[in-house]
Amino acid sequence: MALRLLLSCILLTTGFSAEISMLVQTGASLQLDIRTQEKLPDFDDFSWKNEKSENIAKYSSESKKVKLHDSYKNRVDFNNKSFSLTLKDTQKTDSGVYTAIASGQSDNNIVTYRVSVIDAVESPVLAVNSSWSSPDPCSFTCNGRYIIISSIYNSSSCSPEEVTSSDNHILRLNCSGDSIMCNYSNPVSWKNDTKKVNELCTVNQGPERLQAKEASLHLLWLIPVCLFTIGSLVVFGKLKKGAQKNEQTIYAEVDDNNKPQKSLEMLKKSENPQTVYDTAKDPGQTDVTIHTTPNDDHMNQVNVKQ
Incomplete structure (x- = not known):
């Protein structure tokens, strides 16, 4: 207990503060503020340092000028009134610790940030399971990177599910009416894939409906056969009628001994x-x-x- 109090006193007297975690999407901008309600102590220089102790931006209270580190030129902005630092077009290499320090007779750590630059999630994919076949209930997958949810759409619903990965990526599956929704997200982005059920797979319609559908297909095949038969009968009738018009019949009553x-x-x-x-x-x-x-x-x- 005494040791814990001693450490607290040291932190307060030296100006150290707890780290503030910041998450940013790759390519986005991030503003780091000093976040203090109290007036800054008198200082000769105010600087933002990275975890390599490089002075990203150093402001002189005497000259009122800012000097930027060569590797950060055109990539950061320093506000000499609020003393905030803005990182532009952040990349994975920008992940790390950033500390604001007011230097005078001693160095005072004003605020410390731990920045994590994270890529945006990829779009999830809704797809039918390769093993599924009609007329079974629709079996499909909601597929995010490294996470997959398998489910079945039966009648008019499916069971909502949610899976979280070790790196804080979340995959959610939900059904609403005749739509299936697959959402994939992380702390800095989210994307979804939504499809109508009839776009994804054929829902089980029951044996009676399937039999009716098969019967209608058979009737479609009978139509050309019937048309051909009717056409043949019409042509045959016309030919027979024409032959009857040209026919002549002679009836002769003759005697056995005398031929006509x-x-x-x-x-x-x-x-x-x-x-x-x-x-x-x-x-x-x-x-x-x-x-x-x-x-x-x-x-x-x-x-x-x-």
């Missing part, structure tokens, strides 16, 4: 096809009846008697 020679000769001379039917009569008499059907469907009858 005249009628046959007339048939041979005819330009249109004819059909002869013979019917046996009493001996000595031959009746030949010729029925012709011309193209105008008018029936002509020719009776030949011998």
Whole structure:
């Protein structure tokens, strides 16, 4: 207990203060303030030093001028009224300890910062699991760098999840309505990937809906077959009707002993096809009846008697 009090007294008399942690994204600017409500002690020089004890910026109370370190020129700004220091376009190499010191008859540490320059997170990726297949419930992954969450979207929801890595990166998964959201963040940045469920995967629709969908696909295949069949019937009907218009039929009643020679000769001379039917009569008499059907469907009858 006595040792702890002694250390506290030493810190107070020498002006040391606790470190203040500051996080900044790579490429961004960071302002370091003196953060004191009290008036600064009298000093000859005020400087900001890095952990290598290099004077990044040194201000003289006598000349009112600021001298910048060669390696920080064009990369820092010093405010000679607030005594703050701004680091511009920060890089990973800028991570470290920065201390503001007021120097006079003694050095007084005004404030100390521990700066960490962190890269922004990469965009997460929502993707379907390679093992998933329809019509099973949609199985997908929310993938951040070094962190993966696997989940299932069933009916209209999925279980919200959150995973934090050892380097303070956080991956969050959530579903809202028909949207799936994957958020990836660290202390200086965050990004997300949001997709509609039907963009990501086909949700299980149940056996009845699947059967209806398959039946509709079969009906689509039947349409061209039906059209082809109907077209064939129409063409065949037109051809048959045309053949019937050109057909002529002759009915002849003939005797077994006497053939209707005249009628046959007339048939041979005819330009249109004819059909002869013979019917046996009493001996000595031959009746030949010729029925012709011309193209105008008018029936002509020719009776030949011998």
